[in-house]
Amino acid sequence: MKYKVIKISEAKIIAGLHKQNIVGGFLSSLDIKTLEKIYSSILSEKQNFGFIAIKDNTPVGFILTTENCNNLYKKFIRNHIGFGVRIFFSKLLSPTTMKKIVDHVFYPGKRKELPKAEILSIAINKKYRRLGIAKKLATLTIKELKSRKIKNFIAIVGQKLTASNYLMRTIGGEKLAEIEIHRGGKSNVYIWKL
Numbered sequence: 001m002k003y004k005v006i007k008i009s010e011a012k013i014i015a016g017l018h019k020q021n022i023v024g025g026f027l028s029s030l031d032i033k034t035l036e037k038i039y040s041s042i043l044s045e046k047q048n049f050g051f052i053a054i055k056d057n058t059p060v061g062f063i064l065t066t067e068n069c070n071n072l073y074k075k076f077i078r079n080h081i082g083f084g085v086r087i088f089f090s091k092l093l094s095p096t097t098m099k100k101i102v103d104h105v106f107y108p109g110k111r112k113e114l115p116k117a118e119i120l121s122i123a124i125n126k127k128y129r130r131l132g133i134a135k136k137l138a139t140l141t142i143k144e145l146k147s148r149k150i151k152n153f154i155a156i157v158g159q160k161l162t163a164s165n166y167l168m169r170t171i172g173g174e175k176l177a178e179i180e181i182h183r184g185g186k187s188n189v190y191i192w193k194l
């Protein structure tokens with residue numbers, strides 16, 4: 001298994017891994033091209049970084065992290081207003097997706113008191129799970145956060161995502177709180193102090 005820093009040119013691969021492996025949530029409801037654009041925008045900022053796991057030239061998993069979640073949302077909205085409006089109108093007919101969009105727009109307000117650095121997403125292809133790949137990706141992330149002098153970070157995981165909740169505890173996350181990002185579904189907030 002090879003582990004590499006994700007490049008912007010790999011946004012499409014990351015979007016594909018996300019779509020295949022992360023069930024539920026606003027991002028998964030978007031089409032692959034839109035998701036690619038979002039990942040490309042995230043990866044264009046130095047404050048965001050990620051690692052990809054590759055087996056025999058096939059990408060099998062990734063992790064993506066931001067140093068500053070508040071900046072991430074502000075910059076995205078500022079730089080991609082037209083794009084946001086297109087998503088809005090293309091999804092206008094689905095009330096469920098509309099609710100998810102509203103939940104995301106108000107998300108920074110809900111996390112005000114929390115550390116700004118956050119693991120944004122992690123996913124491993126089904127065939128390659130329970131082999132320690134996520135653990136290795138998390139270890140690389142923690143090393144990188146330390147080198148960027150980040151003192152603490154969080155991960156927010158839907159309570160229904162059993163494997164991911166186990167993973168966060170295994171890699172040293174301490175449960176700090178429970179919040180409701182998506183209406184009707186609680187999430188656990190994990191914190192790491194570096």
Ligand SMILES: CC(C)(COP(=O)(O)OP(=O)(O)OC[C@H]1O[C@@H](n2cnc3c(N)ncnc32)[C@H](O)[C@@H]1OP(=O)(O)O)[C@@H](O)C(=O)NCCC(=O)NCCS
Pocket residue numbers: 021022023120121122123124125128129130131132133134135136157161162163164165166167168170
């Ligand atoms: C969560 C996920 C990333 C874990 O990836 P993984 O590569 O299988 O995890 P690892 O093999 O590194 O597991 C590390 C530890 O986490 C725990 N863990 C992982 N999956 C688990 C499961 N299904 N049940 C119980 N514990 C689990 C274990 O303690 C494991 O260590 P062990 O295998 O030595 O017991 C993967 O299941 C996944 O992609 N899920 C779907 C996407 C998702 O929900 N992402 C989170 C939202 S962004």
